[in-house]
Amino acid sequence: MKLLESLRISWRAIRGHKLRSTLTTLGVIIGIAAVITFVTLGAGLQEGIVGDISPDDQRNVYVWAAPPENSGQGPLAGAQPVFTQRDANQAANLSGVEDAYVYTPVPGQSVTYGNETVARQSGFIATGAGYLDDDEIADGRRFTGGTVDPENGTLEVVLNPAMAGLFEQNVSVGDTLTLGVFQGLQVEVTVVGILEDSESRSAFEGFGPSPRLYIPADFQLIGGVGEQPRYIAMVAEAPTRSDADIDQVKQVTEQYLTGPDSDAGERAASQDLAFELQTSTELIGQLEDVLNLLQNFVVGIAGISLLVGSIGIANIMLVSVTERTREIGIMKAVGAQRRDILGLFIVEAVILGVLGAIMGTALGLLAGYAVSGYIGIPWVFPARWTAVAIVVGIAVGVLAGLYPAWNASRTDPIDALRYE
Amino acid sequence: METESRNSAVSLDGVVKTYRLGEPVHALDGVSLEVPRGSYTAVMGPSGSGKSTLMNLIGCLDTPTEGEIFLDGQDVTRVSDRERTRIRGEDVGFVFQTFNLMPRLTARENVALPMVFRGIGRAERRERAAEVLDSVGLGDRLEHRPNELSGGQRQRVAIARALVNDPALLLADEPTGNLDTETGEQIMDLFEELYERGNTILMVTHERSIAEHAERIVHLLDGEIERIEQLSGVGR
Ligand SMILES: Nc1ncnc2c1ncn2[C@@H]1O[C@H](COP(=O)(O)OP(=O)(O)O)[C@@H](O)[C@H]1O
Ligand SMILES: [Mg+2]
Numbered sequence: 241m242k243l244l245e246s247l248r249i250s251w252r253a254i255r256g257h258k259l260r261s262t263l264t265t266l267g268v269i270i271g272i273a274a275v276i277t278f279v280t281l282g283a284g285l286q287e288g289i290v291g292d293i294s295p296d297d298q299r300n301v302y303v304w305a306a307p308p309e310n311s312g313q314g315p316l317a318g319a320q321p322v323f324t325q326r327d328a329n330q331a332a333n334l335s336g337v338e339d340a341y342v343y344t345p346v347p348g349q350s351v352t353y354g355n356e357t358v359a360r361q362s363g364f365i366a367t368g369a370g371y372l373d374d375d376e377i378a379d380g381r382r383f384t385g386g387t388v389d390p391e392n393g394t395l396e397v398v399l400n401p402a403m404a405g406l407f408e409q410n411v412s413v414g415d416t417l418t419l420g421v422f423q424g425l426q427v428e429v430t431v432v433g434i435l436e437d438s439e440s441r442s443a444f445e446g447f448g449p450s451p452r453l454y455i456p457a458d459f460q461l462i463g464g465v466g467e468q469p470r471y472i473a474m475v476a477e478a479p480t481r482s483d484a485d486i487d488q489v490k491q492v493t494e495q496y497l498t499g500p501d502s503d504a505g506e507r508a509a510s511q512d513l514a515f516e517l518q519t520s521t522e523l524i525g526q527l528e529d530v531l532n533l534l535q536n537f538v539v540g541i542a543g544i545s546l547l548v549g550s551i552g553i554a555n556i557m558l559v560s561v562t563e564r565t566r567e568i569g570i571m572k573a574v575g576a577q578r579r580d581i582l583g584l585f586i587v588e589a590v591i592l593g594v595l596g597a598i599m600g601t602a603l604g605l606l607a608g609y610a611v612s613g614y615i616g617i618p619w620v621f622p623a624r625w626t627a628v629a630i631v632v633g634i635a636v637g638v639l640a641g642l643y644p645a646w647n648a649s650r651t652d653p654i655d656a657l658r659y660e
Numbered sequence: 661m662e663t664e665s666r667n668s669a670v671s672l673d674g675v676v677k678t679y680r681l682g683e684p685v686h687a688l689d690g691v692s693l694e695v696p697r698g699s700y701t702a703v704m705g706p707s708g709s710g711k712s713t714l715m716n717l718i719g720c721l722d723t724p725t726e727g728e729i730f731l732d733g734q735d736v737t738r739v740s741d742r743e744r745t746r747i748r749g750e751d752v753g754f755v756f757q758t759f760n761l762m763p764r765l766t767a768r769e770n771v772a773l774p775m776v777f778r779g780i781g782r783a784e785r786r787e788r789a790a791e792v793l794d795s796v797g798l799g800d801r802l803e804h805r806p807n808e809l810s811g812g813q814r815q816r817v818a819i820a821r822a823l824v825n826d827p828a829l830l831l832a833d834e835p836t837g838n839l840d841t842e843t844g845e846q847i848m849d850l851f852e853e854l855y856e857r858g859n860t861i862l863m864v865t866h867e868r869s870i871a872e873h874a875e876r877i878v879h880l881l882d883g884e885i886e887r888i889e890q891l892s893g894v895g896r
Contacts, residue, residue: 245776256764570760573721574774574821575749577742653721653748657760 243587246580250588253560254595261592264556267549268596268636269603271542272629276604276622277611278538282531283620284612288448289524296373297442297520298481299338301489303497304473305504305513314530315443315523320513321470324503325457328368331476331496336488338479341368342457342471343444350420351453353407357420364397364419364453365445371475372398372433372441372454380413380433383456395429396456402438403451404431419453429455443523444473448616470507490517546632550640553592557585557644568648569656582649589641590634597633601626668730669829669860670695670718675727677713677883687713688724689883695862697828700855702871703864705880711864714880715833718862719754720744732828749774753822757834759814761806761821767793767813768802771820778825792820796850812843819850830854832863836870848873 254261302315303323310318323342331340348363372382383396397417404411411417411431419427438449445452457471476493478485497505497515508515518526561568568581605621612619670693677688687710695701703711716722717729720736723744729736731751736744748754761770771789780788790802796816806814815835822830832851836844848870855861863874871877872891879886 242779245782249776252764566760567762570762571773571777572745573719573748573754573760575745575777575825577745577777580777654716657721657756 243583246583246587247591250584250591253564253588254591257560260556261595264552265549265592265596265599267545267552268593268633269549269600271545271549272597272600272632273604273607274542274545275539276601276625276629277607278535278542279622279625280605280608280620281612281617282535283622284608284617285531286528287620288617289443289527295481299478299486299519300442301476301478301486301493301517301519302443302473302523303476303493303515303517305508305511305515307512308514311514311516312526312529314527315518316473319472320508320511321472322504322507322511322513323471323474324468325471326468327497327502327504328457328471328474330501331474331493334489334492334496336478336485336492338477339368339370340474340476340493341370343367343371343442343473343475344457344471346455347422348419348453349422349424351403351406352418352420353411353415354409356407358406360420360451360453362450364421364455366455366457366471367475368457370477372435376435376441377433378436380431383432383454395427396432397429398433398435398454399431400435400438400449400452402449403453404434406451419455442475443518443520443527450616468503470503474504486519493517546636549596550593550636553589553596553636553640554644556592557589557641558647560588561585561644561648564648565651565656565659568651569653569659572651572653573657578649581651582645585645585648586638586641589645590637593633593635593637593640594630595633596636597629600633601629604629667697667733668694669697669699669732670862671730671733672718673728673730675714675717675724675729677710677717677722678725686883688717690727691880691883691885692727693878693885695860697860698855698858699876700851700861700874701863702874702877703862703880704866704868704871704877705886707866709880710883711880712833713883715754715831715862715864718829719752719831720747721754749777750825751827751829753819753825753827753830755815755818755822755830755832755835757837759806759811759818759838761814761817763806766803766805767798767809767817767820770806770817771824774821774825788824789820792824793817796820796823810843811839812846815839815843815847816850819847823854827859829860829862832861834864834866836865836867844870 304316304319305322306318306320321344325342328340328342331337344366346364346366348360350357351360369382369384374382377398383398399411413431413434415431417429417431419429421427440446440448476489478489494515494517496502499505571581609619672691672693675688675691676686679685679687691714703714705711717724724737731747736747762773765773768786768789771793772785775785775788793799793802796819798813798816798820801809801813809817836847839847851861851863852873865871874891876891877889879889
């Protein structure tokens with residue numbers, strides 16, 4: 241019997257039980273949809289992150305101090321405030337280091353523009369002027385940093401377009417904002433620049449476009465009274481992104497930080513912290529490792545769902561074989577060979593598996609598209625995974641159909657015809 | 661015996677069929693029989709005498725416990741399951757008392773089914789099935805499903821299916837058993853026609869009037885041949 245014939249006959253049997261067939265394939269649908277959704281998101285996330293590294297960013301060495309057990313968990317994992325402004329100034333003077341500045345997220349509460357206030361739970365980014373580049377600024381200039389007199393509203397800030405667009409009337413250069421910071425403190429700031437886009441500026445910021453506000457690191461001065469403020473991280477720039485230059489920066493910076501002259505080194509040693517020095521590329525590698533781990537986990541869960549799905553198909557196939565015992569008897573009586581019957585039921589199971597795979601893929605692509613749009617990462621069509629899904633669908637069908645089909649093929653025609 | 665079996669459509673030699681479910685049941689107990697080519701034979705006997713068992717063995721649906729069965733000179737008790745399946749599909753046409761049609765298929769598809777397993781193309785199958793259905797008087801019922809047909813029509817579909825591969829031998833196990841007398845007579849007229857065209861027919865029935873359409877009647881009793889009655893042809 242030809243394959244086309246088996247397909248025709250099996251397809252009829254499935255169509256005869258539409259609801260039952262759909263419910264049966266649900267396990268496969270869910271499993272495949274989960275895989276496709278998460279690989280789409282994973283691929284989009286990776287592309288989003290990799291796309292975020294500008295060539296300029298690639299010569300930055302990101303430095304923070306964390307307990308050794310946090311090593312390899314991504315940027316700022318377990319980072320403690322150890323760096324002082326003096327550390328950054330000293331590092332900037334090391335041979336081979338182009339520039340160095342501190343970096344720290346500042347807890348925030350709100351931003352007020354005119355009489356409009358928006359909540360800003362995610363806070364602000366306090367850093368050195370070198371963190372932002374002139375050619376990234378669409379309008380205005382970078383902040384100059386330096387000593388700040390918050391009472392006079394001379395604190396300079398830079399916004400990204402997403403931040404500027406949070407208000408009914410777009411914020412522009414020269415406008416004054418009021419920031420709500422820790423302990424209910426209100427600070428007046430002047431907008432000196434608007435960035436060209438709302439992308440993440442470095443691996444420290446997380447990924448994708450989101451509203452961000454950058455303030456000079458000196459701003460920390462208002463927080464601490466007397467004592468030198470400590471910052472979570474530091475960025476040291478190499479003159480180029482060549483491996484040699486970056487290695488030089490890493491080497492001298494680490495030497496300085498662990499040496500007797502650094503403020504950070506002293507505090508890190510007393511808290512048993514280790515320094516992490518990483519480039520964006522290295523950090524993204526780590527992030528990708530974490531992402532891959534997560535993805536493997538999801539694929540594992542989906543694998544269980546697929547297993548349950550195949551058991552469902554196998555079960556319904558067994559029922560189907562029993563229900564159609566008489567039909568099997570008739571077919572055998574009129575000349576159906578064992579392999580014809582075997583083929584018929586395997587094809588039926590494969591159709592169920594492939595149907596589940598196709599529906600699951602469609603659902604997964606849709607969900608992946610919707611979610612990546614929603615969280616603002618690029619949508620990547622997982623061509624390879626779509627092909628894998630279909631192959632898995634076929635495999636699930638064959639596996640699930642094998643035993644029931646084998647059972648059917650061995651049915652004795654006489655017994656089958658007598659079956660009520 | 662040997663030469664005779666070569667010339668007969670069907671030849672049985674000491675066929676025994678024993679069912680062992682606790683107490684052994686000798687459904688057939690040493691049956692030897694010759695069915696000449698182109699003959700029309702009826703098998704009669706009380707219920708449980710082994711008529712269906714005999715038909716199933718000849719139709720290659722079952723295998724005997726002992727003895728040999730020749731179809732057209734070929735010993736079908738010694739061939740593989742594959743070959744017996746092929747014989748069922750191609751050399752023998754079987755008509756059952758309960759029709760045994762596929763409920764989801766149309767009359768035409770039911771009739772075409774044996775050709776599917778022979779690997780005949782769809783277009784040819786459809787044409788041939790329509791032709792055979794037409795010859796049994798169902799040319800206007802091609803696309804009807806079994807549940808849209810009367811008992812007599814269903815049995816005619818089953819007969820068309822049995823004939824579609826042009827088998828040398830037509831086996832019918834109580835083909836009129838589920839039909840009223842008038843419809844039964846129509847089926848008998850059809851058999852008559854097939855007989856006149858040269859088909860070998862072997863038919864089980866428990867009705868004397870039906871059996872009398874045949875050339876001769878084999879009387880079975882308790883799994884053995886009681887006697888073979890030659891009919892003068894007056895009844896036909
Ligand atoms: N599959 C079976 N298992 C056990 N006994 C059977 C089976 N098929 C038939 N028999 C027995 O064999 C005998 C002959 O049955 P059968 O050939 O169907 O008789 P008939 O068709 O003449 O009524 C009966 O006694 C019946 O009970
Ligand atoms: Mg019977």
